[in-house]
Amino acid sequence: MIKIDKKIIKNYLQQRLRTEDIQIGDIISDIEGRGSHEKMVIIVFISGKKYCMKIRRENMRYTQAAMRAMGGSVPKVLFFDRSKKHFPYEVMVMEYIDAPTLRQSILDNKKIDFFSLGRCLRKFHKTRIQGLPFSSYNLKVIESLKKLSAQFPHLCREIMRTIQSSPSEQNAKVVSHNDLSTLNILNNNGFIFLDLDGIAYNSKEFDLAYLLHRIKRNFIRAQQPKIPDDYLINYAKANPADLINQRQKILKEFTGLSRKPGPESIKSFESAREQLLEGYGHPVSKNLLCYYNRLLQLARLQRSLSDIIDHPHGKEEKMDLIKVLIKNDVVLSRNTTQELINYIATF
Numbered sequence: 001m002i003k004i005d006k007k008i009i010k011n012y013l014q015q016r017l018r019t020e021d022i023q024i025g026d027i028i029s030d031i032e033g034r035g036s037h038e039k040m041v042i043i044v045f046i047s048g049k050k051y052c053m054k055i056r057r058e059n060m061r062y063t064q065a066a067m068r069a070m071g072g073s074v075p076k077v078l079f080f081d082r083s084k085k086h087f088p089y090e091v092m093v094m095e096y097i098d099a100p101t102l103r104q105s106i107l108d109n110k111k112i113d114f115f116s117l118g119r120c121l122r123k124f125h126k127t128r129i130q131g132l133p134f135s136s137y138n139l140k141v142i143e144s145l146k147k148l149s150a151q152f153p154h155l156c157r158e159i160m161r162t163i164q165s166s167p168s169e170q171n172a173k174v175v176s177h178n179d180l181s182t183l184n185i186l187n188n189n190g191f192i193f194l195d196l197d198g199i200a201y202n203s204k205e206f207d208l209a210y211l212l213h214r215i216k217r218n219f220i221r222a223q224q225p226k227i228p229d230d231y232l233i234n235y236a237k238a239n240p241a242d243l244i245n246q247r248q249k250i251l252k253e254f255t256g257l258s259r260k261p262g263p264e265s266i267k268s269f270e271s272a273r274e275q276l277l278e279g280y281g282h283p284v285s286k287n288l289l290c291y292y293n294r295l296l297q298l299a300r301l302q303r304s305l306s307d308i309i310d311h312p313h314g315k316e317e318k319m320d321l322i323k324v325l326i327k328n329d330v331v332l333s334r335n336t337t338q339e340l341i342n343y344i345a346t347f
Contacts, residue, residue, distance in 0.1 A: 012087045021047045050096040051078060060090040065129050066199040073124055074193055099188035106218040114272045118279025120191045125174035125204050135178055135202035138163050141299050147306055154335040159298045167287040176202035180211045182218055205285055209292035212273055219269045232322050240344035297330045318347055
C-alpha cells in the first residue's frame with residue numbers, strides 16, 4: 001500500500017507549482033492493490049481551489065492519454081507527472097467536482113436523464129486513443145483463479161466454463177472504461193466519468209452490462225433498509241445452507257428485498273435501461289450483455305473469496321462474501337453451491 005507523509009506531498013506540490021499556497025486535505029481513497037495497481041487519492045487545495053491528487057506506482061500512461069482525449073466527459077487535469085524525478089510515484093492533479101455520484105442520485109430518488117447518459121457513454125466509446133491495449137479482463141480472472149483452485153475447484157470450473165462460453169457474435173472493440181460503476185459517474189448537469197485507470201479496448205457490451213447491473217442494484221437498494229450485519233453473520237454460522245438456498249425468504253423477511261425485486265424498483269430499472277440503451281443508439285447484443293452480466297457477477301464472487309483468503313480473520317471480508325452471495329442473481333451449479341455452503345459453515 002502506498003504510504004506517504006503529507007509534508008512530502010506538500011513540498012512536492014510547492015516545488016512543482018512554484019507556490020507556497022498549498023494545503024493538504026483528507027485522503028479519500030487509499031487502495032491496497034497488487035503491484036502497479038496501488039493508488040491513493042487525496043484532496044489538495046492550491047491557491048484556495050480544491051483539487052483531487054491521484055498518486056499511483058505506475059501505469060498511468062493510458063489514463064493520461066484518455067483524460068486528454070475525453071474533453072468535457074472527464075474532470076479537467078491541472079497536470080500529470082509520470083517522471084518520478086522529484087516524487088517516487090506517478091501523479092495526476094485534477095479539478096474537484098462537487099457533485100453526487102450516479103449511485104447517490106439513484107439512492108436519493110433524484111431525476112436522472114438516462115437517455116443523455118447513454119449518449120455520453122456512446123461518445124466515450126467513440127473516442128480514439130492511439131496505442132491503447134485490449135482489455136485483459138478475462139485473463140486476469142483466469143490468473144486469479146489459481147488462488148482458489150484447491151479450495152473451490154467447482155467454482156473455478158464454473159467460471160472457466162463461463163469464460164469459454166463467450167458468444168460467437170463478437171462486436172468491434174471500442175474504448176472501454178472497464179470499471180463503470182455508478183460510483184465512477186458524477187451526475188453534474190450532464191455526466192462526468194471518473195477513474196479511467198482500466199481504460200482499454202473492449203466490447204461495448206462489457207461497459208453496458210457492468211453499468212446496468214449496478215444501476216439495477218442501486219434502484220433495489222433505494223427502496224430497502226440496510227441488511228443487519230449481526231443478523232447475517234450469525235445466520236451464516238447457524239444456517240449456511242439456508243443462506244444460499246433460502247435467499248429470497250431471508251431478504252424478504254429482514255429487508256423486504258427478494259431475488260425478484262418489487263414492482264417499483266423493477267419498473268424504475270426497466271425504464272432506466274430502456275432510456276439508456278435508446279440514448280446509446282448503436283445496436284447491442286443481448287447475448288453478450290447476458291454473458292458479461294454472468295461473468296462479472298462470478299468474478300465479483302471470486303474476488304470476495306480471494307479477499308477472505310488474504311485476510312482469514314477479517315469480519316468485513318466475511319460480511320462482504322455473505323452479501324455477495326445473498327444478492328447474487330446468477331444460477332450456480334449444485335456442486336458450486338454445496339462447496340460455498342461448506343465453506344460458510346466454517347465461519
